[in-house]
Amino acid sequence: MLRDAEPVDDRWWRDAVVYQVYPRSWASSGTDGVGDLPGILARLPYLAALGVDALWLSPFYVSPQHDAGYDVSDHRDVDPQFGTVADVERLVEAAHALGLRVVADVIPNHVSTDHPWFRAALADGPGAPSRERFVVRPGRGADGEEPPNNWRSEFGGPAWSRLTEPDGTPGPWYLHQFDSTQADVAWEHPEVVADFEQTLRFWLDRGLDGFRVDAAHCIVKAPGLPDQPPPQPPGADPEPTHLTPFKDQEGCHDVYREWRRLVDGYDPPRLLCAEAWVTPLERAMRYVRPDEMHQAFNLDFLDAGWDAGRLRRAVAETVRAADAVGASPTWALANHDTVRLASRLGLPDGTPNPNGKGLGPDQPAPDPVLGLRRARAAMLLMLALPGSAYLYQGEELGLPEATTLPDEVRRDPTFARTGGRVVGRDGCRVPMPWARDAPSLGFGAGASTWLPQPPEFAALAVDQQDGVAGSTLELVRAALAERRARGLGRAGLRLTEGHPDDVVALALSGTDGPELLVLTNAGTAPVDLPPGARVVLASGPLDGGSVPPDTTVWVLS
Known part of the structure; x- marks a missing residue:
């Protein structure tokens, strides 16, 4: 179990x-x-x-x-x-x-660059306390023209964008793990x-x-x-x-x-x-x-x-x-x-x-x-x-x-x-x-x-x-009704043995009613149901006493 x-x-x-x-x-x-x-x-x-x-x-x-x-x-x-x-x-x-x-x-993790905090960070200029709410760092290189590190955005490209100071000069960089319009806040x-x-x-x-x-x-x-670190190879x-x-x-x-x-x-x-x-x-x-x-x-x-x-x-x-x-x-x-x-x-x-x-x-x-x-x-x-x-x-x-x-x-x-x-x-x-x-x-x-x-x-x-x-x-309505009626969300669970490798087989002992067997056939050949099994729900048509490929069935045995 x-x-x-x-x-x-x-x-x-x-x-x-x-x-x-x-x-x-x-x-x-x-x-x-x-x-x-x-x-x-x-x-x-x-x-x-x-x-x-x-x-x-x-x-x-x-x-x-x-x-x-x-x-x-x-x-x-x-x-x-x-x-x-x-x-x-x-x-x-x-x-x-x-x-x-x-x-x-x-x-x-972040706020919009339209957020009042970020607008204040832009307007207040170098060294302003308002910038401490964000992950802002000086760039690398002689003139700070390179991002502070090699971090990459989840959406593609670098995870850093450079601020422009109120006087129009280039400033430090702010972090955005996602889009450049989503500035990471500093949780410290x-x-x-x-x-x-x-x-x-x-x-x-x-x-x-x-x-x-x-x-x-x-x-x-x-x-x-x-x-x-560098990405893992494929x-x-x-x-x-x-x-x-x-x-x-x-x-x-x-x-x-x-x-x-x-x-x-x-x-x-x-x-x-x-x-x-x-x-x-x-x-x-x-x-x-x-x-x-x-x-x-x-x-x-x-x-x-x-x-x-x-x-x-x-x-x-x-x-x-x-x-x-x-x-x-x-x-x-x-x-x-x-x-x-x-x-x-x-x-x-x-x-x-x-x-x-x-x-x-x-x-x-x-x-x-x-x-x-x-x-x-x-x-x-x-x-x-x-x-x-x-x-x-x-x-x-x-x-x-x-x-x-x-x-x-x-x-x-x-x-x-x-x-x-x-x-x-x-x-x-x-x-x-x-x-x-x-x-x-x-x-x-x-x-x-x-x-x-x-x-x-x-x-x-x-x-x-x-x-x-x-x-x-x-099908989904019926599954949700059966799930609730049988208390499956609080059920005991065990994986059952004796099935082909391409079958997921689970037995659920709910808070109400007898044990339910769930079989998912992810293979290419039909799988036999247990003798005397009574079908509660099936995701597709069954082939007599077997579960066709790409089908899940709930049964009582």
Whole structure:
């Protein structure tokens, strides 16, 4: 037994299914083709009927939108294109009335270069105290014309840009791990610490049930800012993340211990969930020690692809590592930074992992039929696992990546910073299709959307799947209902033996009912079901008494 069944308590997140809403692309209340908070509020009954427990909102704060709102210029106000603070309060109240909790993003690593702090740092000139809130250093070389070190931006190019002084002369350099419009703040500065704590309280006092913490492992930098090591050669095992001097440094944990004390002061309990792209797994689990965060996304599972061995290892190792620190596992297959699951799993064998980079028209084309079949099977596997699961908007419809977006509509800064060599993440952020024959597929009253919806979205719209037996939407609804009824989020778990290597086989002893066997066939040949097995759910048609390739089944034996 990898895991014993867990009793139910008030820590709702330990078995919750959380649905990620990307506000720009969920639903619009107007004609501008951009999603907003009133649009989200109007569609809350859909989430309640789907059967999720909570929604996670990507940023809605004031921002120039150079990186889809992750470049925040005011953390305690709402960008007018999305609504108002009062709209957030109405949304939270309506969600709570439907039994849904609401979690929002918080972005502690950086602020927009439009933020008042950064504008003051520019205007105040050399040596100003306002610059101490940021990671600002003199350049190398005789005239400081070279960046302070060799750090590279996650979005391409150097991680440093040079300031221009008020008199027009070149100044020192500021750090931006992401886009040049996102200046890293200095977490050793007490005003940074105090301001973010004020932000957390501001939104918790308005009813939010917690936060997903963006780039949680990036906020503290190694003393002296040493050069980063050279990249690993292709195919090599990744080095431990903390060897990169701007990731997974010890000081991160000091910050989150203080945040934990802050959220623990609220009743009912509030959530902290870390986005921490950290290896090895044991170091990622340090973010969910008893006095730190409650959850951290499981990235090994997300990146396992359609490989039974990798999936089995990810499940077993994650459960063991989470149990070692008293946390619950947190599963996800996609988010706003990854290629959509139904396309990613349909790529030709051997295609490099496209997550974070996107898929464009010049790259290998996914097989849409194969990809959707595997995506349905992967979701059914994930939704059986104990712990918490996160769904990205549109996964329940089987939406594919938009791979043919014209260059002129792309918004992801990665596209610009790499000169188009990396198409970026826009393809997974295209607005939701709600109604096949409505303007903008029911997204809003306008005829177009901020990113164009591909033609294949029409057949996958909500109104084309709602109530249709065998649709992906109805499969996910059924899985969520069975998960809740059988207490699978708190279930005991063991890996079962005697199956082919390309099968993932799990037995779950829920808090209610008999043991459930989950079989995922990631191979090329059918796999026999146990004699007398009674099928509860299947991701696709079964072949008599066997499970076809690219299919997951839940059975009672």
